[in-house]
Amino acid sequence: MRIGAIEAGGTKFVCGTGDESGRILDRISFPTEHPDVTLPKVIQYFQDKQVEAIGIGSFGPIDIRPDSPTYGYVTTTPKPGWGNYDMLGTLQRVFPVPLGWDTDVNAAAYGEAKWGAAQGLSSCLYYTVGTGVGVGVYSEGKIIHGLVHPEGGHVRTRRHPEDEFAGVCPYHGDCLEGMAAGPAIESRWGKPGHELPANHIAWEMEAFYFAESITSAILLLSPHKIILGGGVMQQQQLFPLIRQAVLRNLNGYVSSSTILDHMDEYIVPPGLGQQAGLCGALALGLEARNNQASTV
Numbered sequence: 001m002r003i004g005a006i007e008a009g010g011t012k013f014v015c016g017t018g019d020e021s022g023r024i025l026d027r028i029s030f031p032t033e034h035p036d037v038t039l040p041k042v043i044q045y046f047q048d049k050q051v052e053a054i055g056i057g058s059f060g061p062i063d064i065r066p067d068s069p070t071y072g073y074v075t076t077t078p079k080p081g082w083g084n085y086d087m088l089g090t091l092q093r094v095f096p097v098p099l100g101w102d103t104d105v106n107a108a109a110y111g112e113a114k115w116g117a118a119q120g121l122s123s124c125l126y127y128t129v130g131t132g133v134g135v136g137v138y139s140e141g142k143i144i145h146g147l148v149h150p151e152g153g154h155v156r157t158r159r160h161p162e163d164e165f166a167g168v169c170p171y172h173g174d175c176l177e178g179m180a181a182g183p184a185i186e187s188r189w190g191k192p193g194h195e196l197p198a199n200h201i202a203w204e205m206e207a208f209y210f211a212e213s214i215t216s217a218i219l220l221l222s223p224h225k226i227i228l229g230g231g232v233m234q235q236q237q238l239f240p241l242i243r244q245a246v247l248r249n250l251n252g253y254v255s256s257s258t259i260l261d262h263m264d265e266y267i268v269p270p271g272l273g274q275q276a277g278l279c280g281a282l283a284l285g286l287e288a289r290n291n292q293a294s295t296v
Contacts, residue, residue, distance in 0.1 A: 003289065004046055004054035004095075005281035008087070009104060010079060011131055013038055015045045018282040022115035024275060032059075034081040035090075043094050053292075055100035055285030057107025057277055058087060060134075064102060064149055072101055078170060098292040100284030104128070104277055106143045106150070108270070109136030111280030112227050116271030121224040125217055126276070127152075127210070128230035133177040135213075139221060153177040157212045160205045180209040182232050198237045207238055211245030214267065218246070218254060229270040243267050 007014040016027035030041050063070045072088025088101050109126035118124035126136040135152025137144040154175045165188045169178030185193040196202050243263045258266050270276040
């Protein structure tokens with residue numbers, strides 16, 4: 001079985017093919033430009049791949065309601081050319097195969113649940129921290145959508161007591177994304193995160209903001225695993241700082257040995273590494289293919 005996968009990110013697109021075991025067979029990536037430039041590259045890549053289905057995990061916000069007239073659209077993104085763009089329909093007109101469609105971070109959560117750090121568990125959260133912050137929610141064995149889809153990166157957070165930074169989110173200012181995404185680090189400190197030393201106060205502040213969000217998520221959703229991915233989380237010193245801050249915030253209230261005794265196994269990097277998003281898109285394609293097969 002050969003399934004197509006598209007990780008449609010705000011910075012780059014990654015396209016690939018894989019099989020039903022989650023193994024990626026080949027891949028290609030290119031910058032995310034105007035859709036009139038980007039989608040032809042996607043189409044060209046898959047033209048000779050003979051895939052049985054394609055899964056797409058897309059940057060958002062997107063419309064994931066099948067009964068909506070704009071199902072498959074990228075909606076209110078400020079990214080030039082992509083607002084109200086029919087990505088799914090554009091691909092469907094070229095490839096008459098089942099298409100899976102969800103947010104890029106929901107796809108990553110799904111991939112980790114099937115083949116990665118949350119394999120065998122019924123729930124997990126996946127945070128991606130890069131140019132933005134996204135949160136994917138997998139609960140009771142399925143991806144959570146609801147009214148639209150989770151936008152946990154835009155939840156407000158308490159401020160670090162030493163932080164007077166206004167935040168960079170164009171919608172909310174000092175939400176989690178506005179305070180802790182890659183552009184916030186660069187705007188606050190005058191240089192990108194990868195140029196800051198590991199002992200810089202920036203990382204203690206980052207840990208503070210993510211611990212605030214994760215603490216709320218634990219209390220609200222009680223996930224079995226929390227997975228932190230994306231470019232900013234390549235700073236490995238963040239993991240112990242975040243774990244310690246979450247433990248301080250919970251203050252012994254959540255009586256689970258997973259949290260109290262095994263926090264280093266509870267808040268973890270992606271088991272699929274840099275392939276979490278692409279594997280998640282592969283899982284979406286596989287699900288779309290299986291769903292169609294079951295209705296025939």
